Amino acid sequence: MKSRIRRTFAPMQHSDTIVALATAQGISAIAVIRLSGPDAIELVQRAFRGKDLREQPSHTIHFGTIVDGDRTIDEVLVSIFQGSRSFTKEPSVEISCPGSPVIAKEIIKVLLKQGARLAEPGEFTKRAFLHGRFDLAQAEAVADLIHAETDNARQAALNQMRGGFSKEIAHLREELIHFASLIELELDFGEEDVEFAKRDDLRQLIERIQSYLRALIQSFDHGNVIKNGVPTVIAGKPNAGKSTLLNALLNEEKAIVSDIPGTTRDAIEDEMILGGINFRFIDTAGLRETQDVIEAMGVERTRDRMKKASIILYLIDLSTATRKSIEEEETTLKALGIPYLKVGNKIDKADPALVETLRAHDFTFISAADKTNMQGLKDRLLDLFKIRTVTTGDVLVTNLRHYQNLLQTNEALTRVLDSMDNNITGDFLAMDIRQALHYLGEITGSITTEDLLDNIFSKFCIGK
Template sequence: MTHTDTIVAMATPSGAGAIAVIRLSGPEAITIASSLFKSNSGKDLSRQKSHTVHLGHIKDGEKIIDEVLATIFKNPYSYTGENVVEISCHGSHYIQQEIMQLCLRKGCRMAQAGEFTLRAFLNGKMDLSQAEAVADLIASDSAASHQLAMQQMRGGFSSEIQKLREELLNFASLIELELDFAEEDVEFANREEFQKLISKITHVLKRLIDSFALGNVLKNGIPVAIVGEPNVGKSTLLNALLNEERAIVSDIAGTTRDTIEDEISIGGIGFRFIDTAGIRDTEDVIEGLGIRKTFEKIEQAQVVIYLFDAEKFQVSALRQAQGDNNEFMVEIETIKNKYPLKNLIIVANKVDNLSEEKIKILEVTLSSVEGSHVLLSAKSGKGLKELETRLLDFVNTGALRNNDTIVTNSRHYDALLKALEEIIRVQEGINDNLSGDLLAIDIRQALYHLGEITGQVSNDELLGNIFANFCIGK
């Protein structure tokens, strides 16, 4: 792939619509656009100022294809840092293809996935982490994921990494300088100041690494498993949360044989709900596979909603008073003991079928269980808002509200872990009074991994992997 030619692609999704935008970028973008655009005012497009919009027609010889708006961005003041022209035409699929084919015949090449943003990176309009944030911004489907992508695209994460790298690079230069004067035994890098810097960098790297736990779930949605015995209303609850008939609801026990997943945004935070097969002993092979998958989903979930039938609970509570074990309480304790690190919400469903007196007894019983509990009717929607509030309570959005830097990208997370590993080696070297040349090796490695994040260190394979996930036209 060459980045000195002129590329073209649709900047809007394929299909018919009110308008469509076709983007050209490269040294000949304005020249090519001028050759097929005829302004209504008679002006030559190639002689117009940057950041101006012009009304006219796209013509193929004498044939008029469409009336369009052409917007000019001259280098270096454009998204890619090159000459860019954006043609806004009517959204007919035929018109789009005709203009695209005309651009190709005039000398453009079809852009590859993410090539406009790749050129922006290569031309210094943004660093690599900012470029990756563009894809995250396009994919954002909640207020939280949008805020994280915007923060990264504005350079909040980049500037923090760059500052650390510059401070470390300054000391690395002084240590390298010491090596040139090894025979004179001169010390340019103040070891006490260097120790303070290493401690500071260690603290910042650990904070960024720890933030990935929050950033990853905010970006991809917080997984919530809805579990419980058959016929307690798990699928009804999923449908109520989604406000649509997503899962089949039946009085027949074991209707859900496989997991059903869907996402919604609650309070600006994305939640990925997983309706699972009812937990029970069964000889049905298919249902048994579904139950096994239920426990797999519990392992993957950050929050577990344990749902039970409040009517049956009353019967079980009565038996307990007569000396029997309460099967629901046993099941709850089993899940808590098996998954002690999971956030658990105990939900009593079908409370609309209980009297006020029985509801009070149920509340007293559940209050003896450590953790969060909610009384609701998935069928009527009663208690649903309280459940949503409890779900939001599990998400510590303090860092998000404070606009702190939060790591969301697994590539960045991996680079930070490697950088921290090297910084710890540097710390150990200082403690053991290692020579400057050995310290310099570990410092260079730490600088390398920090540089990988912003793209100061990159290769074609890395760039190819990143930009291959972009959409065409961006």
């Protein structure tokens, strides 16, 4: 009997050799050029003057020169990685050369002439996955580790790359596969009315798996903040002090400050790490009705940015505001459904009676111009996005693709429970269990498609 549950994507073998710059573009002390493929060592040897690289053991470094015919390009160090002992599990070479972009480009041109081709984005990591170096979730963690901007993001990516998350998913799949196989067996003996998969045991398993899935799903809010940071829009009416606040938060003159209303047209943004979280502050055009076509476009962009924000710092100019105008602005804010902080600016110019009235309405009072209570504002932000320190071994969902697959898995398992409650036949149970297995398998790549892989690895940098 053939199992109906199978891997839909088989590892492929590559016959070509790829090359790319592995270090960042631009001038640096050293540049590293990476090759991978069956002919990687042979291709480099054709342009290398020094030891015969083909006779050297793996994980050794050799000094020599790269030449193009009779022309010497430069001196280099060549690192050799043999077969299964390399990152991609195929012959690989890394060439360290002076960090001049011209030199790196010339070396790559020589290697292309020798038969290599330019690597696609993420192709080195994709080959490592296809050759079984790690699973898909771990491969994605490589990109997360490269782009980590905080220590928490680095640790979360490192945990995923080490396989903790993958092991949990693989364990869940194994338990489900066992029951799915028994139900499939029942279908093969359908006329004999036998029950190999005990429904009470299946229910207990699904409820236990769903309990774990819910914990993973709930961790995404926390993980998403750690990985992607917090888009924080600074909004308010013209001259409320938005650009001044941005400059005060960043402690630099990032935005132009003027008493003329409508100065800010395009959004201006920069990032700042607070309490281990990367906040992306976005200064926007002042909200008002205007006949100026360019300013109106800026106002519309402000509204779009507010809808996409994780939180809005809404500034109110206390030197001109009234209780009625504040209530009107807050009504508009509430309609967006986005978390916001009410920030009363220009506290030094405010009517004391108005300030006293607003104290009971959850305002944070500042003076952006002289940086009064900047720390208080930062503390309020951090109160809204409390995160715990990520430690070794923590399993945390930071990837939107994984989050969506976990939701779909949970929904499929809920359908299995509903089917059992309604005495639905085994073929429907098997179909929903197969769906759950499919979604879990897509996370680690045990079930995947070429289109999915292309989509994932296209977001990597070229040399990785």
